[in-house]
Amino acid sequence: MLSENVKVLQQLFSPSVLHTLDLIGIFVFAISGALLAVRKNFDVFGIAVLAEATGLGGGLFRDLVIGAVPPAAFTDLGYFVTPLLATALVFFLHPQVERIQAGVNVFDAAGLGLFCVVGTSKAYDYGLSLTASATLGLATAVGGGVLRDVLANEVPSLLRWDRDLYAVPAIVGATIVALCIRYDVVNPFTSSFAAATAFSLRLLAMRYHWRAPRAWNRRSTVREE
């Protein structure tokens, strides 16, 4: 079921490099979960749960959907420990971490770019169609953040109109990967290009406050929130 081009990708894109990138992505997502937990006034275990859910939620959903059980989140000790490191960092140093929120956002953008590429590739490996793979790549990238907000009893920031574009960069990145698979040009350069494009788009969206439109002709009586 492993397609030839993805095999090539995996040979060139060294597993240990990919794994390190994966852990970095999990770490920065976990930081965002831990910071929300502090803002919501959760205790240290609540911080750890939210860090784990944010860091691993997207990949867990992807693995359950493609039938890769037990999911990587439960077979790789590094995946489990990384959010705990984020928890410890935020627990002791959260004022400092908040102060470098801009830096965290840059890492979060990097995680977004990476996860949409990795998620799309892994889904295609497991035999999904190109469209389904790109969709699951998007879900991998944004799933952890949605789970974070649902657990914290907030409206998912992914869905809110008053947040800078988040889904579009991931959609673009996942689509580039799917097109590369389609035209048989998957290699470390095109994969890096896809991740870098998603990363840059997200940075630009934050810098220039790009937002997506809401429905046309909203009546003035619609409740603003």
Add this chain to the structure above:
Amino acid sequence: MLSENVKVLQQLFSPSVLHTLDLIGIFVFAISGALLAVRKNFDVFGIAVLAEATGLGGGLFRDLVIGAVPPAAFTDLGYFVTPLLATALVFFLHPQVERIQAGVNVFDAAGLGLFCVVGTSKAYDYGLSLTASATLGLATAVGGGVLRDVLANEVPSLLRWDRDLYAVPAIVGATIVALCIRYDVVNPFTSSFAAATAFSLRLLAMRYHWRAPRAWNRRSTVREE
């Protein structure tokens, strides 16, 4: 594992007819998700996410539980595209769609009737007991709506006492299908009867505002919400 009577059902109840009915059900559920997203002031991507989650959530849960991975939601392109059509329709025409809310409710009732029948049959195909199949049929029918409300950070309307009966019609429909399987009388007529019964019960519940009782002897100090 495919039981004889369900096989017969599938031969008589042509797959293309079933598939079309399925897409109609997904479409009307997706409309209800998109309308809630507009009311919650989400942007166009939030509308699309909520439409997809509402249309496909119930079937996705069913497929994960019975081990049918990757779930139909990710293997059938039509399942993925249908909620996007609902998103486009609501995005451009939501005042008109809201005005025909009554019409949408009729389609939603049709989706409810259809999904409880399809969900029960598919679960039985995968070897679940009759009780478990009927339960999963109910979960297929109501799961998308629950996911919609959880993502939108609302109390699921399925659970609220001040909403017209929603679970009961699906329970009745799923039970009729389970009884038909039990007594070996599954055919397009009995299946249609089950779906039509659930559909009609839901219409009657909306017309006459049938509601389910709350717990006995609620103290007057209970917070009303």
Add this chain to the structure above:
Amino acid sequence: MLSENVKVLQQLFSPSVLHTLDLIGIFVFAISGALLAVRKNFDVFGIAVLAEATGLGGGLFRDLVIGAVPPAAFTDLGYFVTPLLATALVFFLHPQVERIQAGVNVFDAAGLGLFCVVGTSKAYDYGLSLTASATLGLATAVGGGVLRDVLANEVPSLLRWDRDLYAVPAIVGATIVALCIRYDVVNPFTSSFAAATAFSLRLLAMRYHWRAPRAWNRRSTVREE
């Protein structure tokens, strides 16, 4: 994949005893779900849904993660019926059940102790590592309560700092089981010891209002909730 020591555990720890304990755990968790549903003013179907979700949610998550599909919640009729009994009890007698809330809390603590032991053992049976098994044991024990609170649109009490310790007893219980497996001393006595330790720690946490710390140096401007 079934390890020798767990096989021994299963021979000595009679399946029918384990099953009965499991049903008791499901029952007491379902009671807590049904009581929350009454407080949230849900109708009788909302009470039943919340009772089922609370009683079965943790085990359902565990079974999906380890690939044990269809999950036990859908293959064992007793698992399905038990939360309905809890629903009936709370529906008719909830003022009395609330009055014995302290008693319910004791049973809930028993369920916590039992589920973290059963969950850890089952996950290890399915080939997960010791750390992953203990994590999944914890998730089995607390998952139902988190699902309950998410469905009821509340901040999960697991995460809140103003609740008595809940995760720690389960972590300790699951860790003891994992250590027993590691050092090959799994038997009914060590398993019971693990469950009893978690149970006692939870009782002590409630008695003395043990709480976990929040993040250090929280600024006074943080919103209290």
